[in-house]
Amino acid sequence: MNQVNFDRTREKKLRASGASNLSLSIYTKLINKAFNISKVPELAIKANNTELILFLSAGPLVINYVPQRLFQNIYYIEELILNKKFITFPHRLKLTYKNTMEVYPPKDSYENNRQLNVIARAIIIHPNLINIWKNIGYYEICSDVNDLVIRGVLLILFPSTPPNDWECPDVNTVVTRLKKFTDLGFKLTNNVINDILRLFEHRLNEIGDLLMNSFQQIRNEPKTVIVSSCINNLNNPERNRNILKFLNGEN
Structure with missing residues (x-):
């Protein structure tokens, strides 16, 4: 079985692994169990809290207007998390082919990238949201949006279309x-490093060494160890040959 067929088979299994085929009796039992555990009388089960938090997080707005709107609504976002126990669905596993269309609302119990990106953006602007989620026991928030947050931080530091007054940040x-x-629990994994190198593939001559020196300090590992790990985790070397050349010092 080739990689594309393998991934499509896996996707079908993922779609079938959600809770959409639960019987009514089991679904009712789970809802009642949730009420008993949460002990929150006004727990909302019909409202679309995902859409609400996306609206409060200024999801429809461009990035320039997001911080102001987010801080205007931060009280309501915190209330939604603390009192309504809002958490996201876990992120969907990555697939290697591009013909995967996400539907909304999701039917496989995984959150779509659009929604997760807005939540990740809110976390980047207001990192204390992580502590609020952890206060209600949602410790998986960091892993659920890990790659999106790390990439988002670097995209702010190295915008794809830098403004005229942009200055390249230093390693520090x-x-x-x-x-x-x-420090909040996000991880600079080999996979996210490779994603970042792909993201900045056409700027590696400009900022590649700066990024790798920064990663070395964050992970407190020799650069050779990081490079070796990234190469071992790099799928499809032919497609990623520019990144492979950079990692091998051929640029």
Whole structure:
């Protein structure tokens, strides 16, 4: 079985693994169990809290207007988390082919990237949201949006279309900014490093060494160890040959 067929088979299994085929009796039992555990009389089960938090997080707005709107609504976002126990669905596993269309609302018990991106953006602007989620027992929030947050932090530092007054940050600035999130529980994994290198593939000559030096400080590992780990985790070397050349020092 080739990789594409394998991934499509896996996707079918993922779609079938959600809770959409539960019987009514089991679904009712789970809802009642949730009420008993939460002990929250006004627990909402019909409202679409995902859409509400996306609205409060300024999801429809461009990034320039997000911080102001987010801070205007931060009280309501915190109330939604603390009192309504709002959490996201877990992220969907990555598939290697591009013909995967996400539907909304999701039917497989996984959250869509659009919704997770808005939540990740809110976390980048207001990192204390992580502590609020952890206060209600949602410790998986970091792993659920890990890659989106780490990539988002670096995209802010290295915008794809830099403004005229943009200045390239130094290693200390990058490390300080990333450490703010790794201290909260986010991880600079090999996979996310490879994603970042793909994201900045056409700028590696400009910022590649700066990124790797920053990653070295964050992970407190020799650069050779990080490079070796990234190469071992790099899928489809032919497709990623520019990244492979960079990691091998051929640029």
